[in-house]
Amino acid sequence: MTLGPGRYDVAIVGGGLVGASLACALSPLGLKVALVEAVTFKTASQPSYDDRTLALSASSCRILEGLGIWPSLARHATPIREIHVRELDRPGRVIMKPGELGLDRFGHVVEAREFGAAMMEAIPRLEKLDFHCPASVTSVSTGENFARIDYSDGKDEVSIEAALLVGADGANSFVRESLGIQAELHDYRQSAVICNITPDEEHRGRAFECFTPTGPFAVMPHVNGRCGLIWCVPSNEVDTLMAMPEPDFLYQANTRFGGHLGKFLQMGKRSSYPLRLVRAAEDVRSRAVILGNAAHAIHPIGAQGFNLGLRDVAVLAEILADEIKLNPRADPGQVAALQRYSDWREPDQRGTIAYSDGLARIFSNSSPLAATARTAGMLAHAFIPPLRRQLAVRAMGFRGRIPRLALGEPL
Numbered sequence: 001m002t003l004g005p006g007r008y009d010v011a012i013v014g015g016g017l018v019g020a021s022l023a024c025a026l027s028p029l030g031l032k033v034a035l036v037e038a039v040t041f042k043t044a045s046q047p048s049y050d051d052r053t054l055a056l057s058a059s060s061c062r063i064l065e066g067l068g069i070w071p072s073l074a075r076h077a078t079p080i081r082e083i084h085v086r087e088l089d090r091p092g093r094v095i096m097k098p099g100e101l102g103l104d105r106f107g108h109v110v111e112a113r114e115f116g117a118a119m120m121e122a123i124p125r126l127e128k129l130d131f132h133c134p135a136s137v138t139s140v141s142t143g144e145n146f147a148r149i150d151y152s153d154g155k156d157e158v159s160i161e162a163a164l165l166v167g168a169d170g171a172n173s174f175v176r177e178s179l180g181i182q183a184e185l186h187d188y189r190q191s192a193v194i195c196n197i198t199p200d201e202e203h204r205g206r207a208f209e210c211f212t213p214t215g216p217f218a219v220m221p222h223v224n225g226r227c228g229l230i231w232c233v234p235s236n237e238v239d240t241l242m243a244m245p246e247p248d249f250l251y252q253a254n255t256r257f258g259g260h261l262g263k264f265l266q267m268g269k270r271s272s273y274p275l276r277l278v279r280a281a282e283d284v285r286s287r288a289v290i291l292g293n294a295a296h297a298i299h300p301i302g303a304q305g306f307n308l309g310l311r312d313v314a315v316l317a318e319i320l321a322d323e324i325k326l327n328p329r330a331d332p333g334q335v336a337a338l339q340r341y342s343d344w345r346e347p348d349q350r351g352t353i354a355y356s357d358g359l360a361r362i363f364s365n366s367s368p369l370a371a372t373a374r375t376a377g378m379l380a381h382a383f384i385p386p387l388r389r390q391l392a393v394r395a396m397g398f399r400g401r402i403p404r405l406a407l408g409e410p411l
């Protein structure tokens with residue numbers, strides 16, 4: 001059946017990291033897709049494609065290869081060859097090496113902005129995809145046979161219809177709220193300050209995560225000898241850290257990091273993000289699904305947020321692909337298939353949220369009991385290889401039932 005103008009099989013609200021990835025996954029299935037994004041990709045205020053460095057697990061890199069995005073990203077990607085985990089001023093350190101899993105890297109680090117550039121190249125080539133941007137969604141509703149999406153392009157109000165509405169519009173999801181889906185919120189009372197930073201010594205692909213009482217301090221290997229710094233501080237200290245003169249910032253960062261890569265010599269522009277856990281109570285409604293940060297926004301402590309969202313994308317695309325193989329005229333918004341998506345994703349989402357939330361809470365707990373538990377945990381992971389392997393497998397994003405794209409197989 002050919003759909004008329006303004007009618008789609010799938011309408012994705014939010015063209016950020018997760019929504020745009022889903023558009024790349026669905027286009028080869030022959031579905032007519034609308035991708036509706038409020039902010040153009042090149043704009044400095046684009047909230048998804050900004051300066052943050054993203055650690056992508058090995059499974060995410062495979063998914064991106066399957067979506068055809070990896071070739072444009074690869075030249076900006078830095079392999080992660082070791083992960084060093086420790087707690088500030090306490091004994092014990094875990095060094096994870098991918099060789100323990102028979103691999104030569106855990107994944108790659110890529111700047112979110114490069115991701116936006118890769119998407120700008122990919123999107124115009126996608127067949128049967130209409131990219132509505134800038135287009136800020138102002139109303140969504142679902143009916144028996146289709147969902148309706150209204151947006152403003154700055155001049156006019158436009159309405160489109162789709163058999164399936166996908167909310168990929170981030171942690172403050174308008175789609176989630178409009179569908180009446182409740183969400184659990186937890187304010188970590190921390191903010192992450194990020195910037196590029198250049199150390200004295202070569203990083204040689206080493207990623208460092210240091211847990212401190214005020215949140216993690218992570219240094220990710222990046223291109224041209226640079227590293228990506230993520231420094232979490234209590235919310236009431238973020239303004240001071242953002243306004244601190246560069247020499248003072250570098251001094252403080254060097255003191256905290258302890259010279260593992262020599263001294264930090266230079267730094268780039270700083271940005272800050274308040275940290276909250278957002279977990280939707282449901283992710284599927286008749287003719288609608290929410291995914292990525294719209295369904296679960298997590299603390300960046302384990303660098304899992306986008307990796308988790310990409311697995312949502314891989315599973316939804318696989319379920320729709322299988323439906324279409326069985327029946328080329330299958331309705332992509334039928335609730336039975338969406339429920340299969342939800343059931344498949346639930347254990348991975350629950351486990352990943354519990355892992356990052358648990359880490360964030362235990363490492364900011366100042367009680368002596370929690371400190372002892374942390375040291376014991378760290379030492380256990382340092383000396384018991386199966387535990388370390390478990391941690392490494394999680395870091396690489398291979399757990400539970402693995403979607404075909406993450407295995408390097410076609411949809």
Ligand SMILES: Cc1cc2nc3c(=O)[nH]c(=O)nc-3n(C[C@H](O)[C@H](O)[C@H](O)COP(=O)(O)OP(=O)(O)OC[C@H]3O[C@@H](n4cnc5c(N)ncnc54)[C@H](O)[C@@H]3O)c2cc1C
Binds near residue numbers: 053168171304
């Ligand atoms: C400091 C920091 C470091 C991180 N590091 C990592 C990491 O190393 N690895 C990792 O896997 N994850 C990491 N993450 C998490 C990752 O950034 C998120 O998981 C990811 O951005 C989620 O993508 P998304 O597309 O779901 O949402 P978003 O990135 O929030 O994108 C939502 C999109 O929807 C659009 N939108 C919103 N409302 C509307 C509307 N009404 N109409 C139209 N469009 C709309 C927005 O403009 C935006 O483009 C980190 C997060 C932070 C804060």
